[in-house]
Amino acid sequence: MRILLAFVCVFMHMELSYSQAGKCNNILSGSILDTHDQTSLSGATIIVAGPEIAVLSDLDGKFKIQNLCDGEYTLQISHPECNTQVFKVSVYGNVSKNFKLEHHLESLNEIIVKGKAFSTKTESILENNLSEQDLERFSGNSLGDALSQLSGVSSLSTGNSIVKPMINGLHSSRVTIINNGVRMQDQEWGAEHAPNLDINSAGRITVIKGASALQYTGDAIGGIVISEPIKIPIKDTLFGKTILSTSTNGRGGSNTTSINKGFNSGWFSQLQGTIKRYGDFEAPNYILSNTASFERDAMFRFGQNKIDWGWEGYYSIFKNEVAILRASHLGGAEDQVNAINSAVPAIIEPFTYEIGLPYQEVTHQTARISVFKEFEKLGKVEIGYDFQTNRRLEFDIRRGDDAGKASVDLRLNTHNLNAGLETSIENWDFKTGAVFNYQSNFANPATGVRRLIPDYDQYKVGGYAISNWQSTNNLSVEAGLRLDHTVMDVFKYYRTSFWEARGYNDLFPEIVVEEVGNQILTNPQLDFTNVSATLGATYNWYDNWLIYANFSLASRAPNASELFSEGLHHSASRIELGDLRFESEISKKVMLTLQKKGRTTFSVNPFYNFLDHFIIIEPTGVEQTLRGNFQVWEYRQTAAEMMGIDFEFSTPILKNLKFSNNFSFVKAYERETNVPLINIPPVSFSNILTYETNKFRASLTQNYFFEQNEYPNTNFEVFIPETQTTEVVDVSTPPNAYQLWDIAFNYDFNYSKNNTIEIGFQVQNLFNTAYRNYLNRLRYYADDLGRNVIFQTKINF
């Protein structure tokens, strides 16, 4: 039941007020609708002051009040969880009016996995939910940690602090993250670049497993993660929360606080901040030296929500320093052999809170201003402008005068302007819009290390049109199309030896600007046109059963790393080479879902993704340098395919006791050779037993990860002079299967009317299992985290 605020402005007329003892057989009828998506609201109470008539809106949201005399009436509409609202209506003769109400979303903190366009009802892919409680459970962790709870979503990590979401096996540039309407531009191409998003700033997070939400982007081949702050109700209110969380593993904790103010007039503001500090983390048998971290974030929003128009100003800052496992920092292949063959990390020191070398320091700031207005005949128009600036510093172990200087210093600034229109005509919904984007990347030469990615300016323009047709009560059909054009103007220094070895001197002589020492300055100017589309349907088969079918076409231009990598990537201890000739990737994905809702729920979600010009990176040889031998990895485009199933199931067992299960698997291969793709999540499942009463909740979770038995062989050999032997450097073999058990307890109680305190106690990795995760890039050097006891207090006020 939702409470709708009747908003009369659109319908209100200033009429002369006169009463007339005339006709008294007028009928006032109409529908009560949700102002956001025009769904009808049943069970709203409409009271006419004066005659004191009260009626309820029926299951279709319709109401009828009979036998009214001509005159001015005051109506009061109410609904649970909503403000009672009063407004005036003139009744002369029969009157038909629809009233649109807005419901309060005061405590909506959910992670939703759904394939529908965000916050509207276009829906041709499935929806899964994680409750608000689960989102707050990860208050002290990262976005990647929270998302990996969902079936089909896993994590690619570099140690435990740098966690990136993977959707159906795809990550980085193939997963788009939207933060309060802003598409994040935070050097997401890097496998060791975590999303610069504070999980505590989210009021709701939605994951879309595919590229169907074309209003955001057309290149999200893996999927889209949408984070939104909470909605502040249109009433005089002041509320907030603070969460304090402490962890034994890392011997640190986090605090997040948010204060929200709403006004009857529609003004609102929110101030939110987070601070997290951890020292070295621990594996079951040793300290993971140099894994401390320090994060501080803040967010401020303000604006006016007048229901049929409004605006918002937003600013956020995310600043994170993360130390990288000391034992993972190596020279060449000879060092790698030692590290991989050693049972424990080469460097283990006593616990410290110090963030030592190597470490990353990232600062990301976002500012956005947006305005929307509903026009009676046209629909809702929204215009927004946002600006992001990202500064990424990576500090390495250096010698002499360079000690203390960053090895990577990238500044990425992005301006974005978007305009969109949402409109509905009968049972058709339309969304259309355009986006303009300008980005510039500056790699600071003061580092004294050759640029990881070059300086460039990039311009993008795009447009989309999406429609949804509610054909019958049970069937809706969605179709969408999007076009994007990207232009890149790049200045790139190539080593002359590489330029000639690749044959670029023959292929691209026109982009050479000049020769400087043993390097060549070039000015590649690239452009990409990307078409994306979606077509799908949702069928409500009967009762609680739903079938979703969706086909989506997505197209992604190659990123700066895939195009321009050309040198030693120190943190990966390997040489990476990109290719200037790359074209856009194209993905054609088919997804089907069968869902049952109700007391027992389940969903089965198979998919098949047919990929062309898919960019992979693989070893091609070993390079001899004065530092020793380094494996060379080169990017290559190939035809690939990915397929899999996600499955979820939940059923109540006894009173208050519920059992749930998640299962997912993904298989991915190059189409021509059937060689498996690298870094594909192994099959996994989880079982959860939950006991829940009004105030108390307990859960027991088992997470099981199989061994990934399908992987490409990327091993190579290196000659060790000390032992006069040739050793195999085994970088391919995935670790063994493992399982992790977690328990959690939550208890909440009121400390005053409307204010609650919630106490939570959680143990992760209950049995202190030593394990290595195939998707952790540091798995060669150390085990993953040992037991972690988390104590959390949340105060709502």
Add this chain to the structure above:
Amino acid sequence: MKNLFKITLILSLPILLFSCSNDDDAPVPVNEEEIITTVTITLTPTNGGNVVTLRSLDLDGDGPNDPVITVSGNLSAQTTYNGAVIFLNETENPAEDITEEVNEEAEEHQVFFVTSSGLQATFTYLNFDGNGDPLGTLFSVATEEASTGNLNVVLRHEPTKPNDGTLSGAGGETDVSVSFPVIIE
């Protein structure tokens, strides 16, 4: 009206920002300062004779060209040589002497000399860091019988000190690893 003004203001913002585009000057090249392009080992016999120079040169760093190894001559058997290791960055002109930095940060560095089983020679450290642990940019080598083999010279950064004198025992990161074919006659 108020709304129209707001919308106009919002729309004009990006125009203002687009017009303030960054300058179009080409970026400056980065010549890596820490890169070691050259390792030169000079062996001077203690009782006079020809100096033998071993050099490994790789001007393109991690680029596709392999290091170029030159050995100026053969060593004599039953002879002691004084050795010096020099690390240079020859992408700069004049070449930057990295050995200076290595010597200044002696506690964080150590040079290792590994001979293949055929080669009969014994190495002794001649310089040490502030704690008395070996550094190795100055050393002496005593050759024994005539033999041939490989000499692998490794510079480790932040090794464990003191250590057992082997590469596996010392740990740290390999900053230099070069191999020279050596003939003792």
